[in-house]
Every structure is written in C-alpha cells, then in structure tokens.
Amino acid sequence: MSQKGDFEAVRKDIAKLLHQPEYDDGSAGPVLVRLAWHSSGTYDAETDTGGSNGAGMRYEHEGGDPANAGLQHARVFLEPAKAAHPWITYADLWTLAGAVAIEEMGGPTIPWNGGRTDYVDDSKLAPRGRLPDGAKGADHLRWIFYRMGFNDQEIVALSGAHNLGRCHSDRSGFEGAWVNNPTRFSNQYFRLLLSLQWKKKTLKNGVQQFVNYDEDSETELMMLPTDIVLTQDKAFRPWVELYARDKDRFFEDFAKVFAKLLELGIQRDERGVITNTDNEKGGYHS
Ligand code: ZEM
Known part of the structure; x- marks a missing residue:
C-alpha cells in the first residue's frame, strides 16, 4: 500500500x-x-x-x-x-x-x-x-457544452478525444471506430473528418451514423452526426481545419480543455485544497 x-x-x-x-x-x-x-x-x-x-x-x-x-x-x-x-x-x-x-x-x-x-x-x-446525444446537431452541442462553461473552440478540441476508442451497438447504438489506430492519441480524427467522404448509413437497429466506405479499405470508419456537424458549422469548422494541420496546437489546446x-465544479484555496466539498466526509486531503 x-x-x-x-x-x-x-x-x-x-x-x-x-x-x-x-x-x-x-x-x-x-x-x-x-x-x-x-x-x-x-x-x-x-x-x-x-x-x-x-x-x-x-x-x-x-x-x-x-x-x-x-x-x-x-x-x-x-x-x-x-x-x-x-x-x-x-x-x-x-x-x-x-x-x-x-x-x-x-x-x-x-x-x-x-x-x-x-x-x-x-x-x-x-x-x-x-x-450529449450523438444523433443531434450544432445547437445541441452548444446547449450542452455552454452549460458547462465551454466555448466553440473548446467543443471542437474536446471532440478530438474521438481519436480514441469506438462505439458499441450494445452501449450507444452506434458502431465502429473513428480512426484506424484507436489506441493512439493523435489528430487523425480531424484529418479524416476533412479528407474522407462521409455518407449517412442506417444501421440494422435504425440508428443513423456516417461511414467512410471505399472499395480498397477493409475497415469501415465512422463518425457521429455530432462529429460531422463540426465540419458544417461556420464557427466550428475553422478549428477542425486548424487541428487537422497543426497537431502540436491540438495537443496544447486539448491538454488545457x-x-x-x-476541474468542473471544483473550487480550491491557494494551497489547492478543495473548499466546496465536505473534506471530513469520505475524502482525502493534504
Ligand atoms: Zn464521446 N462518445 N461524445 N467524447 N467518447 C462515444 C465514445 C467515446 C459523444 C458521444 O455520443 C459518444 C466526448 C464528446 C462526445 C470519448 C470521449 C469523449 C460514444 C460511443 C458516443 C455515442 C459509446 C459506446 O457505444 O461505447 C458526443 C455526442 C460528444 C459530444 C461532443 C468528449 C468531450 C470526450 C472526452 C474528452 C471516448 C474516449 C470514447 C470511446 C469509448 C470507448 O469505449 O472506446
């Protein structure tokens, strides 16, 4: 211990x-x-x-x-x-x-x-x-993330986490991974958003997502409607373009956001001790 x-x-x-x-x-x-x-x-x-x-x-x-x-x-x-x-x-x-x-x-x-x-x-x-609900659009993303205190740039940067992992039909109803190497953090998600052709596909369970399908590739990649919206919305798109071409800037902005x-909802004093929770009840503090 x-x-x-x-x-x-x-x-x-x-x-x-x-x-x-x-x-x-x-x-x-x-x-x-x-x-x-x-x-x-x-x-x-x-x-x-x-x-x-x-x-x-x-x-x-x-x-x-x-x-x-x-x-x-x-x-x-x-x-x-x-x-x-x-x-x-x-x-x-x-x-x-x-x-x-x-x-x-x-x-x-x-x-x-x-x-x-x-x-x-x-x-x-x-x-x-x-x-957030991946089936929705730009208004929904803003409604959800403005509520937490994030702006448009931060919404796009945070969405870059979809470089990682996958959707599971038995969890969210969506299916598949966003990138080919989903256990490696990178800006690939932004590059693929811009470089591939995304077509709407209705899955057997009725859920709609976007997929890249080309004859040469064996794996089908996917995007949620809320991912595609980042390329369509006038205020979101410039950030997608920036993060697609500048990996270092993406990493820097992602780390911050x-x-x-x-830290949402957490207030600390000058020593870093959280002040808005009951530290005597079920907590560790220095
Ligand atoms: Zn996600 N996300 N997310 N996301 N997400 C999924 C998976 C993962 C949305 C969303 O609906 C979904 C952020 C933002 C948003 C990760 C990180 C972050 C899945 C698939 C869905 C449907 C779940 C499944 O079936 O297992 C929507 C609508 C978002 C609004 C922008 C933010 C912010 C994230 C972190 C910063 C990650 C890492 C995964 C992959 C999980 C896994 O199990 O592989």
Whole structure:
C-alpha cells in the first residue's frame, strides 16, 4: 500500500492496467477517458451542480443512466488500483485515470490535481440527460457544452478525444471506430473528418451514423452526426481545419480543455485544497 497522497504510485498502477489484450482494441485507455469525461460532464455552471466530485456513478441514479452504458468496464478495470491504494477516492481515481490514459496513449501531459471526495452531496446531484446525444446537431452541442462553461473552440478540441476508442451497438447504438489506430492519441480524427467522404448509413437497429466506405479499405470508419456537424458549422469548422494541420496546437489546446473538464465544479484555496466539498466526509486531503 502506498502512502496517502502518493499519486505517482497510483499513476504507475493505472499505466500498468491499461494493457487488456482481451478487451476491445487491447487497451482500457479509451473507456477510461470516457469514464473521466462522463464523471465531469454532468456539470451545470449556473446551478453549480454535477461534476466529478462525489463519484456519483457508483450509484444507480448516475451509474444506471443509459448515457453511461459500458462504463462499468472502466470502473472494474480500475479496481486493482483502488485495492492497492485504498486511500484514493473514486472521484480522484476516475479523473486521474483519464489523464494517465491520454498520456500513456501518446497524448499530451494533462495537468491534474487531486482532493475530490466521495461524499455525495444530494444538493449537487445532476439530473439525467446532461450528457450529449450523438444523433443531434450544432445547437445541441452548444446547449450542452455552454452549460458547462465551454466555448466553440473548446467543443471542437474536446471532440478530438474521438481519436480514441469506438462505439458499441450494445452501449450507444452506434458502431465502429473513428480512426484506424484507436489506441493512439493523435489528430487523425480531424484529418479524416476533412479528407474522407462521409455518407449517412442506417444501421440494422435504425440508428443513423456516417461511414467512410471505399472499395480498397477493409475497415469501415465512422463518425457521429455530432462529429460531422463540426465540419458544417461556420464557427466550428475553422478549428477542425486548424487541428487537422497543426497537431502540436491540438495537443496544447486539448491538454488545457481536458484539464478544465476534470476541474468542473471544483473550487480550491491557494494551497489547492478543495473548499466546496465536505473534506471530513469520505475524502482525502493534504
Ligand atoms: Zn464521446 N462518445 N461524445 N467524447 N467518447 C462515444 C465514445 C467515446 C459523444 C458521444 O455520443 C459518444 C466526448 C464528446 C462526445 C470519448 C470521449 C469523449 C460514444 C460511443 C458516443 C455515442 C459509446 C459506446 O457505444 O461505447 C458526443 C455526442 C460528444 C459530444 C461532443 C468528449 C468531450 C470526450 C472526452 C474528452 C471516448 C474516449 C470514447 C470511446 C469509448 C470507448 O469505449 O472506446
């Protein structure tokens, strides 16, 4: 067992559990990134509710939200790290795992700070329905992400996480991966958005997505309607173009915006101690 607060030791164990040869594309990384995002992405700036503090996904109200289908895999992958470092809170573990996964898959270093507690404050509970719906358009994306406090540039940068992982028909109804190497963080998603021809396809379950189909390629790649919208909307498109041609700029902007995502709803004092949670109840703080 590591010393309380030794996040470096936890990072090492998270890095070790990423390799999962039997699972998806051989890595737990993508689904861990999605766990970190869905933990944080319930935040509403106006009412200061939702967000990663409290690790609400442990309970049915949030864990059983259809938007979170499949994320139990991510939580199970992390159990050995929790067992080895029982002092870490789930709220910290889930957000830290997203940051470590991005770094380990070749992405930028994500600034991350600990101190979230697992104390569930009922007055901060988010209703279901706050996460985005991939079948919708630009207005929906703005409605969802402006609510968290993000702007158009940040929406596009965050969407670049779709360089990673895949859709599962038994989770979201969509099917397939966005890029050919979905366990390597890069700006490939933006390049493919612009360089391939995307055609609407209706799956057997009635769900509509976009696919690239050309006779030469064996694998069919996919885009959600909300991904394609980034190339169609006048304000989103210039950011897609920038990130497609400038990988370093994408990495820099992604690191900032992902770090911001993980901090939604968290207030810290000058020492970094979180002030708007009950640190006496179910938390670690330095
Ligand atoms: Zn996703 N995402 N996402 N996303 N996402 C899926 C998978 C992954 C949207 C969405 O509907 C979906 C962000 C934003 C948005 C990841 C990270 C981030 C899936 C497939 C869907 C349907 C789920 C499945 O079937 O397993 C929509 C509409 C978004 C609005 C812009 C942001 C922001 C992310 C992080 C910064 C990741 C890594 C995956 C892959 C998960 C996996 O299991 O492989």
